[in-house]
Amino acid sequence: MRITEPYTIFLRKLPSGRQIYYYQFRDEDGRRSAAYSTGTDKISQAKRICQRLYNEGKFSSSRQLLFSTFSSGFFDENSPYNKWKKTNGNELAPSTLSSYKRLLEMQIVPYFGDMPLRKITTDTVKKWIVWLNENWSAKTSNNAQSVLNIILKSAKEKKLISEVPSADLSFRKIKKKNRELLTTKELNRIYHSPLWGKDWECARRAFLTCAITGMRIGEIVGLQTFEVGNDRLNVEHTLHPKFGLGPTKTRVCRFVPIPKVLRLKEQCGSRWAFQKIDEEKPCLAGFIYKRLMLICDSLGIDHKARGITVHSLRNMFISYMRGSSFGETIDLKIKAVVGHADESMTDWYTYWKPEMFPEIYEIQEKLFKEITEGEK
Known part of the structure; x- marks a missing residue:
């Protein structure tokens, strides 16, 4: 179906001899309105004025405002929507x-x-x-x-529609994928694989840190050296391969306990916690993923059938922690470590300190030993 143009622009000569661009728009029945002045003699400016009025629904023909016109540029960096999100702190x-x-x-x-x-x-x-x-x-x-x-x-x-037609429609149910998580024996074999290579020792350390912290891979590779302590990590960013450093997924900064036996601080690069030798660049998530898949293939681990990815290390960590002898008592602490969002007031009033995580450290050290000790 062809949609008639909602407005037209034309020159009109005034008694003074000056020429000004005027516009007309169509009403709900498709009839043209009276002519209105744009106040300018420049066609480009007249078009911008009319388009703005149209987008704001100032024409009575707002019923004809196309979705494509209204949504154009909606999510641009400097769009009204994004400016409002910034103002709101979101x-x-x-x-x-x-x-x-x-x-x-x-x-x-x-x-x-x-x-x-x-x-x-x-x-x-x-x-x-x-x-x-x-x-x-x-x-x-x-x-x-x-x-x-x-x-x-x-x-x-903007009063362009009277109600949101999609507001009360339910979302599609997402079935939880059946995943067979890596066992600690398999993690041990992966950790000791020679396929990591000496030049990419940082990737192996990143893999190990993922396994014993449950952190998101973007948070791992985005760690900077000054954010690494002997017994904790200050997690403030995630590293996106295209957009660089940005906020964490939940936009909440947190600290993550790490066991001292990890000795991560003394292995950091000049800027990045996981940095390739003789380079100022961080070890990227894509490389860690490809290397992990390569090693799984070499060990006969069917990562495709089992749904194994780098993110599976996060699933494994949470499951391992919750399945431990401390599982029933440390759920809130696990949530704090992995950075899960929750609106409960318990979180709002809780301020975690390293000394409050003895169980986490104990389990992490056990997991560290199971992964790093001599190949089984």
Whole structure:
């Protein structure tokens, strides 16, 4: 269906002889309005003025405002949405903005782009969700639905629509993947594999640190030397291969206890905790992942069938901790170590100190020994 242009721009000669650009827009029935002055004789400026008025819904033809027009640039760095997030103290990481843009471009605009905002109904959104579920995973579907909610909520705030048609629709249930975690014996064999190579000893240490802290791999490779202590790590950043250092996933800084037997502090590079010999660059997560997969293949560990990735080390750590003799009593401490978000008031009033983690240190030292002692 062809959508008629919502406004037109034209020159009008004033009695003074000056020429000014005027505009007309269409009402809800498609009829042209009276002519209004833009106050400028420059066509580029007149177009910007009309587009801004249109985007703000100042024309009575706002019913014809297309979704693609309204959502254009919505997640740009300097967009009104992102500026408000910054003002609110909830600034989105560059990687998050990039992800939102990708979802908008790939999963949302292809379906809703040519639709007027006010033509998007709950039934329309339901059909879109069915389309998503037929073509993408549950996670992608849910993420796209969340992004659509953000955009339509903004449209309602601007009074371009009366309600958010997607607001009360449930998300798709995500089935938990069946994973067979690495055992400590397998971790031991991986740690002692010669395939790490002498030049990439930092990757092996990063692997080991992942296994005994449960930290996210981005947090591991983003550790800087000054953030490493003898018995703790100050976790303030995550390292993205494209966007560099950014905040942690939960935007909360925390410290993570490490056993002194790890001796990580004395092995740090000049800037990065995990730094390749004779280089100022950190060991990247992608290399650690590829090396781990290579070693698994060499040891006959079917990482594909078992769903093993670097992130599996985090799953293993949490499961190992919760399954220990301390499991029932240290859940809050485990959550604090791995950086899981929770809105409970218990967290709000809890301030952790290293001396409050004797159980964590004890289990970590045991795990360290199981992984690093002579090959079994």
